[in-house]
Amino acid sequence: NAGVTQTPKFRVLKTGQSMTLLCAQDMNHEYMYWYRQDPGMGLRLIHYSVGEGTTAKGEVPDGYNVSRLKKQNFLLGLESAAPSQTSVYFCASRTATRQGSNTGELFFGEGSRLTVL
Amino acid sequence: EDQVTQSPEALRLQEGESSSLNCSYTVSGLRGLFWYRQDPGKGPEFLFTLYSAGEEKEKERLKATLTKKESFLHITAPKPEDSATYLCAVQAGTGNQFYFGTGTSLTVIP
Numbered sequence: 001n002a003g004v005t006q007t008p009k010f011r012v013l014k015t016g017q018s019m020t021l022l023c024a025q026d027m028n029h030e031y032m033y034w035y036r037q038d039p040g041m042g043l044r045l046i047h048y049s050v051g052e053g054t055t056a057k058g059e060v061p062d063g064y065n066v067s068r069l070k071k072q073n074f075l076l077g078l079e080s081a082a083p084s085q086t087s088v089y090f091c092a093s094r095t096a097t098r099q100g101s102n103t104g105e106l107f108f109g110e111g112s113r114l115t116v117l
Numbered sequence: 118e119d120q121v122t123q124s125p126e127a128l129r130l131q132e133g134e135s136s137s138l139n140c141s142y143t144v145s146g147l148r149g150l151f152w153y154r155q156d157p158g159k160g161p162e163f164l165f166t167l168y169s170a171g172e173e174k175e176k177e178r179l180k181a182t183l184t185k186k187e188s189f190l191h192i193t194a195p196k197p198e199d200s201a202t203y204l205c206a207v208q209a210g211t212g213n214q215f216y217f218g219t220g221t222s223l224t225v226i227p
Binding site: 004031033035040041042043044045048050056058090092103104105106107108109110111 | 148149151153158159160161162163166168204206208212213214215217218219220
């Protein structure tokens, strides 16, 4: 059982280049999330999805796009990378309900470290 | 605005020296408070969920408690392998989003 898998783990881009980060989960979770983690800032939500075919903006969505064409996959795209997008990106997923309520712990991937020069 | 604040930012303990980490929050409609452990270069690992004031959860040397305004993570007789960053998160409102604190970096010295 792999859990949440992120690819690639490391990437270096030049300003203006584009790329896609892939997140795959094998737990049949409905909810998926993309966060970025920067020193002193904590984890900040970029975009999330409450189910296949849905996406929604989080705290810091500018410069990013996402797609959830399949339930198990959540893609994060950078159309034109900027140095401010240098960060560690984490994908997470969770089940829709626990104890009959919309709650439940997040399961995280190992992270993708992106450097934009 | 929903906020989560963790203190201290960093904590150094001698092995066996018990202490507590704090997570204070101001949110509307708390659905759950979560504690995670994060090792360097790794993703956060789930530890506990607390749903209502007065609730407590324990796991080995860790005990999490919750009041209406804050949560504590008590570490009893810590060992060097407990060294990590501990993150607190709250789920509130519609429940679709989670708000994270900036974490407490714990170092346990042998």
